[in-house]
Amino acid sequence: VRDLSPEALREHTATALGRARERSVALTDAVDDGELTRQHSKLMSPLVWDLAHIGSQEELWLVRDVGGREPLRPDIDDLYDAFQHARADRPALPLLGPAEARAYVSEVREKSFDVLERAPLEGSRLTEAAFAFGMIAQHEQQHDETMLATHQLRRGEPVLHAPEPPPRRMGAVAPEVLVPAGSFSMGTSVEPWALDNERPAHEVHVDAFALDVFPVTNGQYVAFLDGGGYSDPRWWSEAGWAYRSEHDISAPRFWRREPGGWWRTRFGVHEPVPEDEPVVHVSFYEAEAYAAWAGKRLPTEPEWEKAARYDPATGRSLRYPWGDDEPGVEHANLGQRHLRTAVVGAYPAGASPLGVHQLIGDVWEWTSSDFSAYPGFAAFPYREYSEVFFGPEYKMLRGGSFGTDAVAIRGTFRNWDYPIRRQIFAGFRCARDLRPDERS
Ligand code: AVJ
Ligand code: FE
Numbered sequence: 001v002r003d004l005s006p007e008a009l010r011e012h013t014a015t016a017l018g019r020a021r022e023r024s025v026a027l028t029d030a031v032d033d034g035e036l037t038r039q040h041s042k043l044m045s046p047l048v049w050d051l052a053h054i055g056s057q058e059e060l061w062l063v064r065d066v067g068g069r070e071p072l073r074p075d076i077d078d079l080y081d082a083f084q085h086a087r088a089d090r091p092a093l094p095l096l097g098p099a100e101a102r103a104y105v106s107e108v109r110e111k112s113f114d115v116l117e118r119a120p121l122e123g124s125r126l127t128e129a130a131f132a133f134g135m136i137a138q139h140e141q142q143h144d145e146t147m148l149a150t151h152q153l154r155r156g157e158p159v160l161h162a163p164e165p166p167p168r169r170m171g172a173v174a175p176e177v178l179v180p181a182g183s184f185s186m187g188t189s190v191e192p193w194a195l196d197n198e199r200p201a202h203e204v205h206v207d208a209f210a211l212d213v214f215p216v217t218n219g220q221y222v223a224f225l226d227g228g229g230y231s232d233p234r235w236w237s238e239a240g241w242a243y244r245s246e247h248d249i250s251a252p253r254f255w256r257r258e259p260g261g262w263w264r265t266r267f268g269v270h271e272p273v274p275e276d277e278p279v280v281h282v283s284f285y286e287a288e289a290y291a292a293w294a295g296k297r298l299p300t301e302p303e304w305e306k307a308a309r310y311d312p313a314t315g316r317s318l319r320y321p322w323g324d325d326e327p328g329v330e331h332a333n334l335g336q337r338h339l340r341t342a343v344v345g346a347y348p349a350g351a352s353p354l355g356v357h358q359l360i361g362d363v364w365e366w367t368s369s370d371f372s373a374y375p376g377f378a379a380f381p382y383r384e385y386s387e388v389f390f391g392p393e394y395k396m397l398r399g400g401s402f403g404t405d406a407v408a409i410r411g412t413f414r415n416w417d418y419p420i421r422r423q424i425f426a427g428f429r430c431a432r433d434l435r436p437d438e439r440s
Helices: 006-029 033-037 046-067 087-092 097-118 123-153 218-226 240-245 284-292 299-307
Strands: 177-181 180-188 202-206 210-213 253-258 262-266 269-272 362-373 389-396 415-417 431-433
Touching: 006 097, 006 123, 033 046, 033 097, 033 389, 046 097, 046 123, 087 180, 097 123, 180 299, 210 299, 218 262, 218 284, 240 284, 253 415, 284 362, 299 362, 299 389
Parallel strands: none
Antiparallel strands: 177 210, 180 202, 210 431, 253 262, 262 269, 362 389, 389 415
């Protein structure tokens, strides 16, 4: 995508769209029609809604806007407008059934490939089309991750299968790195598929701080849990304590205490909680409480991005922690290649120049920052993608999870959610201010 020629764009786009569709089909073919139309949790849409919504957005952005073609199904625009109906209300809508939804998304896809092949792609038309196609590939993959979260909430025997992630492939390292004080370039003005909220690139000063080399593991989290962390208000913010108390939160979501220790359910598999994998399915409030208990704090979003992208040798910000190459299987646990987090230390080739591991992949990482616009932000292609969410209700998540596709993650990518959310594949790592003796 970086060197834009119409041919390169056509090929790259067709591959990205094709990969997204294979995944959507796999996620929706894995269950019967009853499970496709049922609501597995009030927090989620029925899977069949996500599927037709993917098609509906593609129809709006590629077929109608970029292609200037006639609408296929203007009658269903409203049903699949996420702003019109809350997730909890979606099962009651007159949605397309499974067969209709499948036929609809295929028909839309045929038309968008036709637009891709025939549209005259030159100059600003090329830039515009490149962005629209990239945004649609990312949008489908984002909903695929949402559908994966719905699969995690569904009850019953496992229906998804994948090979195990790699083992630890490195020796012992110090638990933290020191990130030097100074400014770095945050965000991007050059990534063709970067979304509006990642733009533009701008210099940000970050004070020196220490950051954990790995995300917090289940083993570390159990020490907090078994040490009474959930019953001591000292570690919790006021809002976090109120949330914990009201919802009787006493462990990460999907965990259960059994006589021998902690167990979890993962895509229908009941298993002992693995000690060396990053903790996942914790809310922002739990992450914040753990960090306080550990004598640390969550990193801010600029701290996270500096640790992920800043190369002290050149002063430049990289596209990914490992450099500018697209994510490969050796770099990060992405794309639902595995149905779980890998142990910490499984991706030495993905470390950042400062020596921080697994920033991309495995778990989304909660940061302490609210969702806000970068200086010079311009809503694109419309306010509803990011701008309407700016404000203190949302906390920023960085880095992507094992369920995030490579096309939908970058060193600059910004995700956001409510601080109470636990069904997403979110964990965290800790940061801390330097002690006086550590400052140079
Ligand atoms: C960026 C993941 C918060 O899933 O709500 C999907 C992405 N926007 N459809 C979401 C999105 C419109 C969004 N997140
Ligand atoms: Fe959407």
